[in-house]
Amino acid sequence: MRIVRTISEMRGISAAARHEGKLIGLVPTMGALHAGHIELALKARSECGIVIMSIFVNPIQFGPNEDYKAYPRTLEADAAKAQEAGVDYIFAPSAQEMYPREPLTHVDVDKLTEHLCGASRPGHFRGVATVVAKLFNITRPDRAYFVMKDAQQLRVIRRMNEDLDFGITIVPVPIVREDDGLAMSSRNAYLSAMDRERAVVLSRSLKLAQQLVASGETSSSAIKAAMEKLILSEVPDAKVDYIEVVDDDTVQPVQRVTGPALIALAVKIGSTRLIDNVTVRP
Ligand code: PAF
Secondary structure, three states: OEEEOOHHHHHHHHHHHHHOOOOEEEEEEOOOOOHHHHHHHHHHHHHOOEEEEEEOOOHHHOOOOOOOOOOOOOHHHHHHHHHHOOOOEEEOOOHHHHOOOOOOOOOOOOOOOOOOHHHHOOOHHHHHHHHHHHHHHHHOOOEEEEEOOOHHHHHHHHHHHHHOOOOOEEEEEOOOEOOOOOEOOHHHHHOOHHHHHHOOHHHHHHHHHHHHHHOOOOEHHHHHHHHHHHHHHHOOOOEEEEEEEEEOOOOOEOOEOOOOEEEEEEEEEOOEEEEEEEEEOO
8 A cells, every 4th residue: 555645646547557457446534543444445346446535624624713733643543444454555645736726616505505514614515526626637536435424525525526427426435433433533533521421412313303203203403402402411511513404405494294304403512513314204
């Protein structure tokens, strides 16, 4: 496995692989690899001739008061894990390499970004779509792998890929959870031991939502109220950013669950903002 630092070298490697007829798989990440990322890499390994994992903490997807500076950067440990998972190349450019000057061109995906994290993190998805478009152009993958935990991001990228004719197969990979149900996330590393235990309330509230839908509840407000009640009864100082029931496809809020719906939430446990979601069908 090799670590590639420059766009020109990455382009060369990708062009050579394509010339050899190899299927190129891209696993875009910001590093601080956990079992969820490894699942993406293993899936890519099983389907592609060459696997590129990008590790880049993308400054333009963080808001001014967010954790860009604090985001864990653990390239050495990441490289060992990636190698074990069968990654061929890590593309780890510097911010200067990716953004040598102020970018004046951005990718905005409308409508899908109006709610959930799009509403509470203005500019976030513009930064994500822009960097993913750049990564697609640099690595020219046939297939790109994204985890379903970032449900809105997945939908945004899928739509960008279609609207801009990248022609890449976007492969969604199920959420990997800790034994107690907490969704794997690089940000879990921020949690204190006590908050780590309390953070399980997110997945518990989603389980409750699933049970309610399975037992015939269709009212979004009833589902959201039950989730919030559970969260605040277990973690009274949790700060609910949003709990939302949206159409699985359009990401627009629905009043009733009458078709496939995405139930998503963002909650601050201590000072750590965590997200999680589940897809339900009535
Ligand atoms: O999901 C992430 O880690 C990031 O948003 C991504 C897709 C690598 C873009 O920076």
